[in-house]
Amino acid sequence: MSKVMIIGAGGVGNVVAHKVAQLPEVFTEIVLASRTKSKCDAIAESIDRPIKTAAVDADNVPELVALLNQEKPELVINVALPYQDLTIMDACLEAGVHYMDTANYEPLDTAKFEYKWQWAYQEKFEKAGLTALLGSGFDPGATNMFTAYLAKHYFDEISELDIIDVNGGDHGYPFATNFNPEINIREVTAECRHWENGEFVTTPAMSKKAEFTCPDEVGTYNIYRMYHEELESLSKHFPTLKRAQFWMSFGDSYLKHLEVLGNVGMTGIEPIDYNGTQIVPIQFLKALLPDPSTLGPRTKGKTCIGCVVRGVKDGAEKIMYLYQVKDHQDCYQEVKSQAISYTTGVPAMIGAKMILEGHWKKPGVWNMEQLDPDRFMEDMNKYGLPWKVIELDSFNLDQ
Template identity: 85%
Template sequence: MKKVMIIGAGGVGQVVAHKCAQLPQVFSEIVLASRTESKCIAIAKQIKETQNRDISTAQVDADNVPELVALLNIEKPFMVINVALPYQDLTIMDACLEAGVHYMDTANYEPLDTAKFEYHWQWAYQEKFEKAGLMALLGSGFDPGATNMFTAYAAKHYFDEIHYLDIVDVNGGDHGYPFATNFNPEINIREVTAECRHWENGEFVETPAMSTKQAFTCPDGVGDFNIYRMYHEELESLTKNYPTLKRAQFWMSFGESYLKHLEVLQNVGMTGIEPIDFNGQQIVPIQLLKALLPDPSTLGPRTHGKTCIGCVVRGIKDGKEKTVYVYNIKDHQDCYKEVQSQAISYTTGVPAMIGAKLMIEGTWKGAGVFNIEQMDPDPFMENMNKHGLPFQVIEEPGFDLI
């Protein structure tokens, strides 16, 4: 039993807090902290009403290292679960080092002024965490996170070598809005509009954003979708940790309404990340757009349908070619009934709780900075089955991905 601090009170933070609260035998105390403490208090009230459990709340600026350190020194948690903005990863890592606290996140660091999703900034902390005897676990969400574990699980149990990896993220949900994002709009749009990169023959190959698409049929009646190739950060760590990969790609589904609105917003400059002058004030267009769009944490009650996220892995077993598909399907309304959130936040928040649980229990441990696929996938996968994200494996699924 350990005390944990969750930093971030958006949709994912809400799920993490609910799921940690469900396991008092693991998470003996929970502190939920955010720049806006009123959001933390609202989540704490939900948990009190649904689970009759009290959690603590705090106000903290995750951009301010001394302020973070002061809070950590007061609360003295075993670890921090960082579900704040990716821009804040390094300040939170710095604070954890200074306060002697273990660290975990769900998304890699991204500079505020550059749409670059890369791990090298965090990998540079390896020696600092190692010397401090602290563990920093990177990317314990769904993608990255569960998809890394799906890959590791397939590699461990089904292959001698893996050669081809296709991560396919399909959201078959409908929230009824002409245009809205299921997680932080600023992060979502920066990801989607960034140049695409995929791994092929030992290097990353760049192509224009959203320029490659294909059809994909999800199992179990979820449906048929157009999926688009884009860059996602787990490709960077997976290709490093699985050097036998000849090609690795990430695909995500998008509806026509989303793409139409995104194209218009790009054309008029609303997705820009550089500040502009407006009536004597500096504003960032994408941050203004974020303020105008629905808050993802409010989409739960109106989102229907299912997510289908998984990995198609091809390789060699006993000298013969083999393909497996490891995936999870989750119903949006099931998530809302359990934790008052839609499935995108749920599928990110549950793996965050699981990663923290395995660190607290000592199942995963080490000194330094680790990507999640460097850990044993089996206990993670067992916990997915126990805590709301059961996985399936189809051997020889018959997918013909580009």
């Protein structure tokens, strides 16, 4: 018997619930909890299998503990907001439940993407005999696995890593974000950091641009270097890396809107006074934008996300590219979601499966690349995210 509790009922929570429900032999019982129970109920109604729903405030540790003690799941899949990671981890420790998430903790009042807060829980989880798996989404998550898989099977030593995330989808809106607008905009507007020669080098947000042609006829896109949390753990766990960078595609319309919104203060995270009421500009902006979970039916095109790794095998330098292409409409047909939520939700389900089946169940706090990638990569192929690996003759994004 493996009972699982999913916390969070947004776009990713919807995908996780659907994918978990497809494997009754692994996930025998499912509880879906969120601050808004009606969201959970709507997801549960769309799935051909009984799912229990509950209301819970993920910022409230005693409330979380009470629900965990009542339901007694073996594992919590946290797909709530990254601000809530630590309260959910605290609750899991108190209730004796394994934990996993898809994005690292960040404080509400500052756009800081760091693992230090969660890594600090290592001893607590170890002593409690509980597993905490960090960042089992796509990036971070699958990209960590891609790097680990290439390092294990194709190289003796890796020296350079470029993670490239291209979304070739079009939702038809002048401006919208594919996942939580608050998190998305904080990520994009944060200072860029990349790993070079043993340290992180800081550059202005979106200041380095390159052109990248995706395989499998996905197309050619402008990609921009930005900071993403997996660089922190990958540079730590693969000490031979001399350089590691993260790139994401953005269209001109998205960037122009973001620039204007930033210029007028709408992306700010500090509260301001409006007619005697304190409001946070970016939270107000979020209320004006389309809900990412509603983009599924209108998003056309494909995503292409992968890792280019340079290193040495048997004394010779080589470059390998491992990537995954997903069609937005295929995702919508299967689970009523666009590909951004799908590509995050499927690895979350697989990470949960790895823990419950015992492959990754070991006390402590773990990043994905610290665990064996082979079964996870097999399951990517099995459960909707088939990947390919090719050798490149040359690769250069320095322009």
